[in-house]
Amino acid sequence: MATPQNKLAFDGGWDYDPAPESTDHIKLQKRYELFIGGEFVAPGKGRYFDSINPANEKKLARVADADEADVDRAVQAARKAYKGVWSRLPAKERGKYIFRIARIMQERAREFAAIESLDGGKPIRESRDVDVPLAAAHFFYYAGWADKLEYAFPGRRARPLGVAGQVIPWNFPLLMAAWKIAPALACGNTVVLKPAETTPLTALKLAEVIADAGLPPGVVNIVTGAGKTGAALVTHPDIDKVAFTGSTNVGRIIQRALAGTGKRYTLELGGKAANVIFEDAAIDQAVEGIVNGIFFNQGHVCCAGSRLLVQESVADEVIEKLKSRMETLIVGDPMDKNTDIGAINSAMQLEKIESYLKIGADEGGEMHQSSARLPSKGYWCAPTIFTNVAQSNRVVQEEIFGPVLAIQTFRTFDEALTKANNTPYGLSGGVWTDKGAKIFKMTQGLRAGVIWANTFNKFDPTSPFGGYKESGVGREGGLHGLDAYVRLGAE
Ligand code: NAP
Numbered sequence: 154m155a156t157p158q159n160k161l162a163f164d165g166g167w168d169y170d171p172a173p174e175s176t177d178h179i180k181l182q183k184r185y186e187l188f189i190g191g192e193f194v195a196p197g198k199g200r201y202f203d204s205i206n207p208a209n210e211k212k213l214a215r216v217a218d219a220d221e222a223d224v225d226r227a228v229q230a231a232r233k234a235y236k237g238v239w240s241r242l243p244a245k246e247r248g249k250y251i252f253r254i255a256r257i258m259q260e261r262a263r264e265f266a267a268i269e270s271l272d273g274g275k276p277i278r279e280s281r282d283v284d285v286p287l288a289a290a291h292f293f294y295y296a297g298w299a300d301k302l303e304y305a306f307p308g309r310r311a312r313p314l315g316v317a318g319q320v321i322p323w324n325f326p327l328l329m330a331a332w333k334i335a336p337a338l339a340c341g342n343t344v345v346l347k348p349a350e351t352t353p354l355t356a357l358k359l360a361e362v363i364a365d366a367g368l369p370p371g372v373v374n375i376v377t378g379a380g381k382t383g384a385a386l387v388t389h390p391d392i393d394k395v396a397f398t399g400s401t402n403v404g405r406i407i408q409r410a411l412a413g414t415g416k417r418y419t420l421e422l423g424g425k426a427a428n429v430i431f432e433d434a435a436i437d438q439a440v441e442g443i444v445n446g447i448f449f450n451q452g453h454v455c456c457a458g459s460r461l462l463v464q465e466s467v468a469d470e471v472i473e474k475l476k477s478r479m480e481t482l483i484v485g486d487p488m489d490k491n492t493d494i495g496a497i498n499s500a501m502q503l504e505k506i507e508s509y510l511k512i513g514a515d516e517g518g519e520m521h522q523s524s525a526r527l528p529s530k531g532y533w534c535a536p537t538i539f540t541n542v543a544q545s546n547r548v549v550q551e552e553i554f555g556p557v558l559a560i561q562t563f564r565t566f567d568e569a570l571t572k573a574n575n576t577p578y579g580l581s582g583g584v585w586t587d588k589g590a591k592i593f594k595m596t597q598g599l600r601a602g603v604i605w606a607n608t609f610n611k612f613d614p615t616s617p618f619g620g621y622k623e624s625g626v627g628r629e630g631g632l633h634g635l636d637a638y639v640r641l642g643a644e
Pocket residue numbers: 320321322323324325347348349350351378379380381382383384385387398399400401403404406407420421422423424454455456552554580620624625
């Protein structure tokens with residue numbers, strides 16, 4: 154039987170039958186402890202919080218809330234493992250452990266994908282086809298580097314930094330954990346990782362994989378909790394390196410706290426990327442790219458194409474096609490394989506998105522939403538576009554982190570470039586044109602860490618990722634990602 158959220162506005166009035174991923178193959182505990190020194194241990198103060206499913210507001214599990222003393226225990230365990238085992242292990246052996254994590258993750262891919270969608274609200278198609286395979290690919294990729302650092306840094310000796318404190322957000326919980334842990338381990342560091350409060354479950358599943366892979370105790374420690382736990386970790390005096398992915402605001406707080414300490418850090422922060430469509434672009438392909446760029450993962454993507462700059466001569470055609478494509482997007486149950494847009498990650502995030510819808514309308518923007526019917530329980534936002542917006546509007550300037558696209562037009566190449574760069578952020582961008590020369594000119598002019606041409610939101614472990622301006626400091630991924638975890642010296 155079709156569920157109401159699967160009702161499509163097709164003229165023929167037919168629905169897709171639901172195609173839900175089963176959950177009988179997943180194992181979730183009622184309560185999760187902290188993963189410290191290779192064991193699951195209770196938090197000192199005995200406090201726990203709930204992780205819920207944002208699609209139905211039901212509790213999935215109780216999760217330990219780590220305080221400063223717990224974080225300290227984890228850092229000590231990481232230090233001990235660093236000194237005693239991990240930094241002394243032959244690089245080839247380190248590689249084998251990381252490889253094993255990747256293999257086990259692949260074997261349990263279905264379970265990881267289902268838990269990611271339950272805990273975070275993203276469509277199962279994405280967690281199954283994007284998040285989990287990419288997370289495994291990161292472990293495979295960095296497993297390969299472990300014993301080849303002399304080729305990564307020819308003529309110099311790469312030494313590990315020590316203990317890395319890593320804090321990640323809720324939009325790609327498992328993938329961000331992989332981005333952080335894999336290169337750190339490959340270079341000989343040990344880690345303490347704090348997942349986001351609303352999406353801790355796949356990181357805790359990863360802790361089980363790490364234990365099953367036989368990693369020496371303390372090489373990877375996972376401490377769950379809210380922002381306070383993250384703050385305790387990044388300001389801990391015995392951390393050698395901080396790796397943070399999250400909002401620019403928290404990134405600033407961390408940067409201030411670390412100033413003058415001599416600690417190494419990388420910050421992957423917010424974005425407000427522009428997708429630039431020239432009149433000579435393949436329009437249907439470009440419309441698909443825009444949809445993928447902003448509605449993918451409910452717009453919970455730091456590098457989302459949340460602004461569209463379209464050449465005036467094709468603007469009407471693009472907007473019309475976009476509106477018609479929006480009508481066919483299925484908003485609803487993240488566990489259904491037909492779903493295109495899942496649940497907003499939390500009540501707080503939904504409130505933030507809704508406040509921006511109001512801001513956009515108050516600023517004079519023309520708002521259009523798809524007519525998708527939203528489920529009554531859970532947190533939902535229909536795909537939304539704003540036209541008639543100006544460069545100074547807040548919906549054009551600020552990161553909304555939801556399925557909301559601000560559309561502007563341009564006449565000339567230079568106008569497009571100026572508008573695209575006119576933001577405090579510089580994480581990503583997209584260009585759609587038939588002309589190679591325009592692509593090169595645009596990629597040279599855009600101040601953004603990643604630029605996609607005639608495609609959007611494509612990732613690969615070999616490719617570096619990171620921002621300019623307020624989008625961050627440093628790069629993750631690829632060869633560049635190793636750099637953040639080593640001290641380089643003479644041979
Ligand atoms: P956030 O509020 O900055 O939180 C990120 C992480 O930091 C969470 O684990 C959070 O814990 C923790 N945290 C909060 N306050 C902290 C503090 N004072 N010190 C240390 N850690 C602290 O960001 P978010 O809202 O979860 O995530 C969305 C943001 O992440 C967006 O701005 C997005 O653009 C950015 N992002 C960037 C990238 C990138 O690669 N550039 C990738 C993904 C996301 P709690 O969750 O418990 O609050």
